[in-house]
Amino acid sequence: MSEKHAKPNFSLAQATDMLKSLYDLTTSQIHTLPSYDDQNFYVLSTNGKEYVLKIMNSEDSKNQSLIEVQTFAMSFLNENGIPAQTATPTVTGQLMSLEELDCGYGHQKYLVRLLSYLPGKTISKVPLTPQLLFETGKMAAKMDKILQKMDHPYIRELDRDGFIWSLSNLLVLEKYLYVLDGEPLQEVVKSVIDLYKTTVVPSYPRFRKCINHGDFNDLNVLVQPDNNGCHKICGILDFGDMNSGFYINELAITIMYMMIEHPNPIEVGGAVLAGWESELPLNEAERDCLYILVVGRFCQSLVLAHYSVLMHPENEEYLMTTSRKGISILRDIWKLGKQHVEKVWFDSAVQFCNSKLDGTFNS
Structure with a gap:
C-alpha cells in the first residue's frame, strides 16, 4: 500500500454499528482477527450464525471492480466444490458496500463485506x-x-x-x-x-x-x-x-x-x-x-x-x-x-x- 494510513482501524463499536445498519444484524460476540492490510472481525450474531466482517483498506477499496471479481470467484469456487467463503448481501441486496467513515485518519472510503465464517x-x-x-x-x-x-x-x-x-x-x-x-x-x-x-x-x-x-x-x-x-x-x-x-x-x-x-x-x-x-x-x-x-x-x-x-x-x-x-x-x-x-x-x-x-x- 502506498498510503501510510490505508489500513483501517475501526473500533468494535463502529464495526457493531456497521453490522446493524448494513445487515440488520445484532452481535452477541465480536472481536478482531489478525490481518495484513485489511481489517477483519469475527462476528457471532444473536441469530446464532458466525461471520467475518471484512473491511478493505482505503487503497484497495478504490477498485470496486477488482473486489467484485474476487467476491464472485469465491462463490464460483464454492459452487464447484472448493471450500471458499461466500458474501452475505446487505439489506439492499448488495454483496459489498462502500462506506465513507472515519477510523482515526479522517473520512475515507472503505469497502465492506460480510463473509461466511469457515470453522477449522x-x-x-x-x-x-x-x-x-x-x-x-x-x-x-x-x-x-x-x-x-x-x-x-x-x-x-x-x-x-x-x-x-x-x-x-x-x-x-x-x-x-x-x-x-x-x-x-x-x-x-x-x-x-x-x-x-x-x-x-x-x-x-x-x-x-x-x-x-x-x-x-x-x-x-x-x-x-x-x-x-x-x-x-x-x-x-x-x-x-x-x-x-x-x-x-x-x-x-x-x-x-x-x-x-x-x-x-x-x-x-x-x-x-x-x-x-x-x-x-x-x-x-x-x-x-x-x-x-x-x-x-x-x-x-x-x-x-x-x-x-x-x-x-x-x-x-x-x-x-x-x-x-x-x-x-x-x-x-x-x-x-x-x-x-x-x-x-x-x-x-x-x-x-x-x-x-x-x-x-x-x-
Whole structure:
C-alpha cells in the first residue's frame, strides 16, 4: 500500500454499528482477527450464525471492480466444490458496500463485506504430514483449474500490471531493495532477481496461463480432523491477491509457505509437487523454473514485509511472522543450490507417488 494510513482501524463499536445498519444484524460476540492490510472481525450474531466482517483498506477499496471479481470467484469456487467463503448481501441486496467513515485518519472510503465464517484451524497449527502436504498441492491445482473456467465482466481486472505480490512481477522488487540496506540477504535477493531475469522471463511463453489465488499460504488454508486421526482441508481464505498469472506460480507459492511451517523445510516440496501433479503435471519449462520461483517468493516475502513495517511499525509482529521464519530457509536453500534442491523435490515426488500406488505409504 502506498498510503501510510490505508489500513483501517475501526473500533468494535463502529464495526457493531456497521453490522446493524448494513445487515440488520445484532452481535452477541465480536472481536478482531489478525490481518495484513485489511481489517477483519469475527462476528457471532444473536441469530446464532458466525461471520467475518471484512473491511478493505482505503487503497484497495478504490477498485470496486477488482473486489467484485474476487467476491464472485469465491462463490464460483464454492459452487464447484472448493471450500471458499461466500458474501452475505446487505439489506439492499448488495454483496459489498462502500462506506465513507472515519477510523482515526479522517473520512475515507472503505469497502465492506460480510463473509461466511469457515470453522477449522489454520494449517500452520497442525503437523504437516506428507499426506496433508500432498492434499495441499492437489487442492491448489484443483482451485486454479476451476478458476480458469470462470467468466465475469470485469475479469480483465485480474491482469493487475505492476501488482507487487504477483510472482510474475518479481522484478518490481528492485525498487524496494533499499529496505534491506545493511542486511546480509540483500545480495541474495539481487542474485535471485538476476536469475529470474535470465531463466524465468524467457520461459514465460512456455508457462501455462491461469488465474492465481496468489496467496495460498499457511494462514489461508484451514483444516479439521478427519475420521482417521489425520487432517483434511476445510477452507481457503483471502482472495485479495488474485491475479492473472501462471499455474507454476501457484505451485511455487504453495511450496514456499508450507516450507515455513515444516521442521525440515526442504522435504516439503516433494509431497506438495506430487499432489499438484496428480491434477496438473508440469511441463519441462515449468519444472526448470520451480526452484527459482520458490526462492523468488521468499524474496518477495522478505522485502515486502520490511517495506510494510516501515509503513506500519505498530503491526511489526504480524507483518514479520513469515519473513522471520523465511530468512533462514532462504539462506539454506540458496546455499544448497538449484540442482540439489530440485533433485530432492522431484525424486521424493516420484517416491511418494510410488509408495501410494503400492500401498506402502505411511502418512
